[in-house]
Amino acid sequence: MPDIEELLKAMHDEVVSFNEEGVREATAAFNAAEYDPLRGILDGLAAGMNTVGRLFKDQEYFVPEVLLCAEAMNAGVELLKPRMRGAEVKSEGTVVLGTVQGDVHDIGKNLVKMMLEVGGFTVHDLGANVPHERFVEEVLRTDADLVGISAMMTTTMMGMKTVIPMIKAGKPGVGVLVGGAPVTHQIAAMFKADGYTQSAADIVAEAKRVMAATRRAAPACCCQR
Amino acid sequence: MRPKERFLRRLSGQDVDMTPVGCTTAYGAVALMRACGCERPLADTDPAAMAGLALAGHTVAGFEWVKAMGWDITAVSQALGCELGAPQIDLQYFIAGHPFEQRSIDELDCPDDLLSRGRFPAYREQFRILKEKVGDELAIFGMSEGPFTCAANLMGTSNMMRATLKDPKTVEKALEVTTAALARVIDFAFDCGADYYCMADPSSGSDLLSPRSWQKFVFPAMKRLAEAAKGPLVLHICGNTDKIIPMMCDAGVAGISIEEKADLKTAIEVAHAKGVRVFGNVSAASTLFMGTPQECRAEATAALAAGVDFLAPGCGLAPNSPLPNILELRKARDAYFKAQ
Numbered sequence A: 001m002p003d004i005e006e007l008l009k010a011m012h013d014e015v016v017s018f019n020e021e022g023v024r025e026a027t028a029a030f031n032a033a034e035y036d037p038l039r040g041i042l043d044g045l046a047a048g049m050n051t052v053g054r055l056f057k058d059q060e061y062f063v064p065e066v067l068l069c070a071e072a073m074n075a076g077v078e079l080l081k082p083r084m085r086g087a088e089v090k091s092e093g094t095v096v097l098g099t100v101q102g103d104v105h106d107i108g109k110n111l112v113k114m115m116l117e118v119g120g121f122t123v124h125d126l127g128a129n130v131p132h133e134r135f136v137e138e139v140l141r142t143d144a145d146l147v148g149i150s151a152m153m154t155t156t157m158m159g160m161k162t163v164i165p166m167i168k169a170g171k172p173g174v175g176v177l178v179g180g181a182p183v184t185h186q187i188a189a190m191f192k193a194d195g196y197t198q199s200a201a202d203i204v205a206e207a208k209r210v211m212a213a214t215r216r217a218a219p220a221c222c223c224q225r
Numbered sequence B: 001m002r003p004k005e006r007f008l009r010r011l012s013g014q015d016v017d018m019t020p021v022g023c024t025t026a027y028g029a030v031a032l033m034r035a036c037g038c039e040r041p042l043a044d045t046d047p048a049a050m051a052g053l054a055l056a057g058h059t060v061a062g063f064e065w066v067k068a069m070g071w072d073i074t075a076v077s078q079a080l081g082c083e084l085g086a087p088q089i090d091l092q093y094f095i096a097g098h099p100f101e102q103r104s105i106d107e108l109d110c111p112d113d114l115l116s117r118g119r120f121p122a123y124r125e126q127f128r129i130l131k132e133k134v135g136d137e138l139a140i141f142g143m144s145e146g147p148f149t150c151a152a153n154l155m156g157t158s159n160m161m162r163a164t165l166k167d168p169k170t171v172e173k174a175l176e177v178t179t180a181a182l183a184r185v186i187d188f189a190f191d192c193g194a195d196y197y198c199m200a201d202p203s204s205g206s207d208l209l210s211p212r213s214w215q216k217f218v219f220p221a222m223k224r225l226a227e228a229a230k231g232p233l234v235l236h237i238c239g240n241t242d243k244i245i246p247m248m249c250d251a252g253v254a255g256i257s258i259e260e261k262a263d264l265k266t267a268i269e270v271a272h273a274k275g276v277r278v279f280g281n282v283s284a285a286s287t288l289f290m291g292t293p294q295e296c297r298a299e300a301t302a303a304l305a306a307g308v309d310f311l312a313p314g315c316g317l318a319p320n321s322p323l324p325n326i327l328e329l330r331k332a333r334d335a336y337f338k339a340q
């Protein structure tokens, strides 16, 4: 039987080299050996995607590479999923994600979504050009822990200033993360967002930080949690 | 020296008395619209209003050259079949649909009536008005999206990105058509009297595409356009362009336009060694839009001190940029050369 570490490494490497066929082969071998599918996802495929995030941040990889790596990873996840039934997968938290009203840029937001999912978050993606009220509705519907808002234009970025208080009024304990090219730390603070990252590569750490911080700050009331 | 003479001399590398100041991307700022009474949506579609706003760049903002052909980068994509979203006073026309996201790119061709489609007839008339009013005084430029951005608009940007690695033939086919279309649009602008033509190719920037892919796909298209053009071209790409600036310059353009995210000093060194001029690079997204007039002055002065050839915003003016900030470009230039 092939060694589990070797198979995990193969799955990791094939994701990084965006070789969908290679990912399928390595994952099939992993399945055949009946290793724990959750480890396959976390320590094989998702680990590969984390490496991809780093390569992207270091400008070794660009958007095309990242998109293909994500597809390769998903091909592997599909093969592992049937064996995961019944297994308890603990979600790190629920995130509502979207690009702000008036703004059709969604490539950055899609990368953020991928990294959050890789990091174990459940993501409800509202797409691009999302009306302000939709964020609030979706937060209430899914009882989300976090909201991620992307804006790529100076004009639409100002919409964040409007939507953040709306979201906070709808669910006071929710943490809001903002990002997108024109957004900076200063702007995020000015808009009273709870978190910000410049690159999707750091989003998981930031999301976890904000969740811990808002959890502490939120009033411990049963109707809010 | 007259502004037009100064501009053209500088663009061809001859001596001038001072650095020209203006904008080589869109300057559809609401403050300028209000000042001249030419607001969107008319400023996007009506030749007189389009010309009115173009001229406000000179009369109100103090820019020393003016822009024809609208305030967005969607016109060629529209003429090739992209659906557009409705503009608002502070929101440009934008791409709302990608006709070749599902359909095969083999069905894409450059229609014979390209230049009678969309806004091109209005642009022709706008050029005529501008030539008549300021043609002797000021340089006039035409502008649109570049071939890669146009192809990405038609196919969907994510699709296009994937195809650069997985299906390069499709990318080449799409670029073949968009490059042919752009060649005709550039001809059109020079026939209408443009002094130079600016292409903005943001979707090919290094925030998305690797320099390797830029060299493979975008460089040949740019080279082809530069060789065919009847007049000087300027290439604008947003974001950090450090790694592709040498290639941008080698494509045969007269100038490049870059943002504050690129290293201006190095860009100027590289460009000048290749006989290319540099436009830029006062931050449009932060400083001009959200900064103070003092910060705008400081950034403009720094660009002049670095030796920029044309003092300009790094990218299109954000629609809600305050007028006092915009005015600092001209003031900074005037003060800088008075002090010298």
Ligand code: B12
Residues within 6 Å of the ligand: A063, A102, A103, A104, A105, A106, A107, A108, A109, A111, A112, A147, A148, A149, A150, A151, A152, A153, A154, A155, A177, A178, A179, A180, A181, A182, A195, A196, A197, A198, A199, A200, A201, A203, B071, B072, B073, B074, B091, B092, B093, B094, B095, B149, B153, B157, B158, B202, B203, B204, B205, B207, B208, B238, B239, B240, B284, B285, B315, B316, B318
């Ligand atoms: C590709 C692109 C397009 C494509 C978009 C395709 C798509 N499906 O997304 C198309 C061609 C359709 C397009 C259209 C327009 N665009 Co555009 N576009 C770009 C471009 C070149 C790249 C954006 C991008 O995808 N970057 C790559 C991704 C990976 O980076 P990112 O988005 O920054 O995301 C990263 C981080 O910011 C962060 N992040 C992102 N979101 C979030 C969210 C959270 C919560 C967090 C924590 C982090 C985070 O993580 C990501 C990964 O690291 C930029 C210029 C540039 N170089 O940035 C202009 C740009 C954003 N566009 C611009 C403009 C003006 C337009 C148009 C108005 C053009 C027009 N009509 O003339 C329209 C807008 C229409 C509209 N209403 O929205 C301007 C905006 C100017 C401004 N600052 O206001 C820019 C900056 C270019 C420019 N300078 O002119 N555009």
